[in-house]
Amino acid sequence: MLKPNSREIIAKRIAGELKDGDVVNLGVGIPTLVSKYLEDKKIYLQTENGLIGMGPPPNDHEQDIDLIDASKAPVTITPEASFFDSAFSFAMIRGKHVDVAVLGTLEVDRYGEIANWSVPNQPILGVGGAMDLVAGAKKVIVASTLFTKDGSSKLVESLTLDSSGERRVHQFVTEYANFIFQDGEIFIKDIYGDLTFEELESRIGLPLRRKITI
Amino acid sequence: MEKLRKAEELAPLFKDSMRLLVGGFGISGTPLTLLDAVAQFDTGNYEVVSNNLGDDGKGLHKVFEAGKIDKAIGSFFTINKEAIMAWSMGQLKIDLIPQGTLAEAIRCGGAGIGGFYTPTAVGTRLAEGKEVREIDGVRYLFEKAIKGDIALIKAAKADKAGNLVYHTTARNFNPIMATAAEVVIVEVDEIVEIGELSPEEIVTPHIFVDYVIESKYIKQGGTYVEAK
Numbered sequence: 001m002l003k004p005n006s007r008e009i010i011a012k013r014i015a016g017e018l019k020d021g022d023v024v025n026l027g028v029g030i031p032t033l034v035s036k037y038l039e040d041k042k043i044y045l046q047t048e049n050g051l052i053g054m055g056p057p058p059n060d061h062e063q064d065i066d067l068i069d070a071s072k073a074p075v076t077i078t079p080e081a082s083f084f085d086s087a088f089s090f091a092m093i094r095g096k097h098v099d100v101a102v103l104g105t106l107e108v109d110r111y112g113e114i115a116n117w118s119v120p121n122q123p124i125l126g127v128g129g130a131m132d133l134v135a136g137a138k139k140v141i142v143a144s145t146l147f148t149k150d151g152s153s154k155l156v157e158s159l160t161l162d163s164s165g166e167r168r169v170h171q172f173v174t175e176y177a178n179f180i181f182q183d184g185e186i187f188i189k190d191i192y193g194d195l196t197f198e199e200l201e202s203r204i205g206l207p208l209r210r211k212i213t214i
Numbered sequence: 215m216e217k218l219r220k221a222e223e224l225a226p227l228f229k230d231s232m233r234l235l236v237g238g239f240g241i242s243g244t245p246l247t248l249l250d251a252v253a254q255f256d257t258g259n260y261e262v263v264s265n266n267l268g269d270d271g272k273g274l275h276k277v278f279e280a281g282k283i284d285k286a287i288g289s290f291f292t293i294n295k296e297a298i299m300a301w302s303m304g305q306l307k308i309d310l311i312p313q314g315t316l317a318e319a320i321r322c323g324g325a326g327i328g329g330f331y332t333p334t335a336v337g338t339r340l341a342e343g344k345e346v347r348e349i350d351g352v353r354y355l356f357e358k359a360i361k362g363d364i365a366l367i368k369a370a371k372a373d374k375a376g377n378l379v380y381h382t383t384a385r386n387f388n389p390i391m392a393t394a395a396e397v398v399i400v401e402v403d404e405i406v407e408i409g410e411l412s413p414e415e416i417v418t419p420h421i422f423v424d425y426v427i428e429s430k431y432i433k434q435g436g437t438y439v440e441a442k
Contacts, residue, residue: 002419048313049239062437065241066384072269074241074436085389085417086239086265090314094333118339125301125308126292127340132314135333153231157359166337168355 003144006145006175011080012037013192014173015141022099023052025133029104036210044080046098049127050089052186070129090129094136101137103130105144105172108155110206112168112181114142115161124162134165144173146193146204153204156180158186176200181213187211215374215405217426221251223410224425227255227364227397231284235320235362235391236264236274240293243384244273244319245368245401248439251367260281263320263360265313265387267294270437278306287360289313315357317390322359322392329358365395368419368429372402373409376423377416384389385417399425 007030015037018024019097023044026034026153035045035056041054047053047069056077063074088093092098105116118124134140146155155172167191172179176193179186191197201208238244249268253276259278265288267397268275277283278297285307289296311319312334322330331354335341339410344354367388370381378400380388392398399422432441 047383050386051243060436064435065380065437066243067382068240068242072242077382083385085381085385086313086317086387087390092319094314113337123298123302124339125298126290127310128290129313129314129342131312131332131338135336136314162339163337165333165335167333171268 005031008172008193009175010143010145013190014041014141015041015172017141017171018043018100020118025093025101025137027101027103027130027133031104032071034102041115046092047075048086048090048093048132048170050084050086051075051077051081052084052092052191053078055081070155075084090132090136093132093211096136096138098133099135100141102141103169104134104144105142106154107159107161108142108144108169108172109159110157110186111156111184112170112172113159113166114169115159116142116164120160120161123170126198131165134169135167139171140169141171141173142169143173146176155204155206157206163184185209215426217423218405219247219425219427220309221401221427224427225257226249227253227257228252228398229363230257231259231260232257232363233259233289233359233361235262235365235395236262236439237365237367237388237391238273239265239383239386240269241272241389241438243380243386244268245429246273248366248399248401248427249273249277250430250436253277253280253282259284262283263316263362265316266290267297269293272438273385285309287311287316287377289316291398294416311357313342316360317387319357319360320387320390321392323361323364324390327359329356330395331356362391362395363397365391365398367391367398367400368417369400369402371404371406371411372426373406373411373420373432375408375425376420377411377420378401378402378423379411379415380417388420392418396421399427400430401427403429403434436437
């Protein structure tokens with residue numbers, strides 16, 4: 001069921017959700033791809049290891065092992081960039097100075113609580129900044145393909161994996177549709193895959209609501 | 215320069231079972247030369263506070279491989295495969311803390327604050343056994359401050375008084391760790407005369423720094439290699 005370009009579709013849709021001037025933190029995986037689709041929007045990318053104003057990846061000969069993003073990949077900086085220590089960086093995150101955090105996820109429950117840090121059947125020995133971003137960003141958008149390899153929905157009645165925090169995310173963007181969590185219900189903002197509203201509702205197994213405006 | 219030492223001369227500062235704060239995020243901002251020396255010292259059974267246990271076979275990875283770490287407190291050990299194996303065999307204790315909580319705990323440790331309430335990790339497995347308090351309608355988790363016996367940090371430059379400046383994202387945990395330990399040892403790429411660093415650019419004032427060593431590593435081909 002996994003479409004070959006699902007990740008790119010999701011990244012492009014999320015880029016469309018970002019507004020000029022937003023301060024954005026992009027997580028590992030699909031979220032990293034979002035930066036390819038920002039076009040001429042002015043977005044300030046924050047990375048929690050201590051930089052705001054992250055630019056595109058460098059050419060090989062310009063790589064500097066000191067200058068990296070949160071997944072330890074080399075990056076460049078934009079002209080208005082600045083550096084800071086880890087405590088200041090997370091003050092920025094928890095203090096609601098980051099407009100949007102885009103995070104990968106493994107599961108999302110019907111109210112928008114997510115599980116995105118523990119891998120099934122493996123010891124849980126890494127959390128990084130995921131929980132701080134879930135708790136602290138003004139808006140949290142999660143990105144994932146909608147179904148697991150065996151076809152079950154990642155949008156679930158209740159989480160089977162470890163929660164990343166009781167704060168609920170605002171949006172779940174998949175290759176089929178863009179879901180918004182509001183007033184205890186799941187609204188569909190857009191459908192752009194080849195499943196209809198009814199097919200989505202039946203495969204997810206949860207009541208969905210149509211939403212015209214947000 | 216009064217604070218300048220060779221890494222090998224620092225062995226007497228280390229005692230068994232000390233808590234070490236070690237700067238760095240991956241390899242960026244990690245005191246590699248110092249950690250090479252620590253891996254050789256006779257002492258061990260350390261409790262280490264660091265975001266991860268080194269990377270790429272360098273840094274804390276060597277101290278761990280030398281069998282000197284009993285417990286690791288940090289946010290991301292998934293990349294440290296040998297450490298995970300040791301943990302699963304009961305040879306290494308791991309205390310996993312969200313990265314922002316780790317940073318704030320160290321900041322508080324250096325700032326005379328006993329602990330703090332954070333919204334991070336409320337309602338998760340990492341909150342088990344910790345106090346939750348509601349403030350103005352939001353639930354927060356109580357976290358204690360973290361202090362260390364020795365901080366091992368990395369800066370780009372020190373002047374001869376010990377004032378420090380950092381390079382790009384290699385700053386990470388280093389400035390806060392400089393405030394939160396009894397003894398602070400910094401590894402630098404370059405030592406300059408007093409007055410060469412502008413007071414405006416100094417991030418860590420010299421009063422926090424006890425000892426300075428020069429790094430033996432240089433950047434080459436996207437990583438650090440031993441040069442001297």
